Amino acid sequence: MMVNPADPTLSSALADATARALAEAEIRLPPDVLAALRRAAAAERDEIARRELGNILENIALAEERQVPICQDTGVPVVYLTLPPDIAFSPALFEGVREGVRRATAAIPLRPNVVDPLTRENTGDNTGPGMPAVHVTPGDRLTVTVLPKGAGSENVSRIGMLLPSQAKEIPRFVAETMLLAGGKPCPPVILGVGIGGTFDMAAALAKEALLLPVDTMDDYEQELCDAVNALGIGPMGLGGDTTALAVKVKRAACHTASLPVAVNVQCWACRRATVEVER
Numbered sequence: 001m002m003v004n005p006a007d008p009t010l011s012s013a014l015a016d017a018t019a020r021a022l023a024e025a026e027i028r029l030p031p032d033v034l035a036a037l038r039r040a041a042a043a044e045r046d047e048i049a050r051r052e053l054g055n056i057l058e059n060i061a062l063a064e065e066r067q068v069p070i071c072q073d074t075g076v077p078v079v080y081l082t083l084p085p086d087i088a089f090s091p092a093l094f095e096g097v098r099e100g101v102r103r104a105t106a107a108i109p110l111r112p113n114v115v116d117p118l119t120r121e122n123t124g125d126n127t128g129p130g131m132p133a134v135h136v137t138p139g140d141r142l143t144v145t146v147l148p149k150g151a152g153s154e155n156v157s158r159i160g161m162l163l164p165s166q167a168k169e170i171p172r173f174v175a176e177t178m179l180l181a182g183g184k185p186c187p188p189v190i191l192g193v194g195i196g197g198t199f200d201m202a203a204a205l206a207k208e209a210l211l212l213p214v215d216t217m218d219d220y221e222q223e224l225c226d227a228v229n230a231l232g233i234g235p236m237g238l239g240g241d242t243t244a245l246a247v248k249v250k251r252a253a254c255h256t257a258s259l260p261v262a263v264n265v266q267c268w269a270c271r272r273a274t275v276e277v278e279r
């Protein structure tokens with residue numbers, strides 16, 4: 001039987017799952033990201049860079065011990081829902097997520113970051129028109145994945161409409177994005193790269209790539225990562241071997257006359273968490 005998401009029980013469970021996912025993401029880094037930071041700290045040759053990575057790891061441990069957010073910029077809520085076939089696609093889904101964001105903002109608490117883009121008036125609860133950003137895909141279970149996104153890294157993200165003949169230029173475009181960013185996005189970063197699709201799809205792919213585990217990279221991702229690390233920007237921009245922990249790529253087919261490439265920069269605080277909605 002088709003379940004209506006406006007059902008108060010389901011709506012409340014969705015809000016609860018969203019709030020729990022946000023609490024998990026804000027306070028604890030995913031194990032693959034933590035492991036990548038530890039590997040980088042062990043391999044780093046520059047002394048100042050090693051100290052910076054040590055400070056980041058200490059910050060992560062203190063956040064978990066004190067149950068507080070890893071960073072003062074708790075980001076804006078980006079949410080991915082998977083929707084099983086028995087749940088109707090309805091505005092109530094979005095309202096459930098919004099309520100979860102409001103609860104998390106008050107309970108954790110989160111910094112109210114969401115403002116009107118022109119008046120800059122703060123809504124006070126991290127919601128607003130189009131915010132949280134909610135993406136829905138079909139799935140077997142009803143799950144909520146959150147990706148709280150800080151501004152320091154989002155602001156230096158970049159998209160380019162390359163020519164089809166410029167596929168070999170992609171590593172340069174990716175490295176150039178980090179060269180322009182320097183220390184602003186709190187390196188070591190993780191880069192989500194979207195290649196193909198359309199202008200908007202490339203950006204969406206780049207953000208989705210940030211949900212992928214960082215413990216493995218294919219040869220192409222490794223090539224991009226090596227190009228970024230050759231810049232020597234280092235942890236917090238103070239120099240060193242570790243500018244990027246990983247580069248993750250998602251691709252889509254595109255027009256024969258197009259080659260969109262988007263780079264979504266993510267700081268070391270690569271926060272993400274998934275919670276299944278209890279039904």
Ligand code: SF4
Pocket residue numbers: 071072073074075149150151152153184185186267268269
């Ligand atoms: S870029 Fe990341 S680590 Fe730096 S202040 Fe923003 S959220 Fe925090």
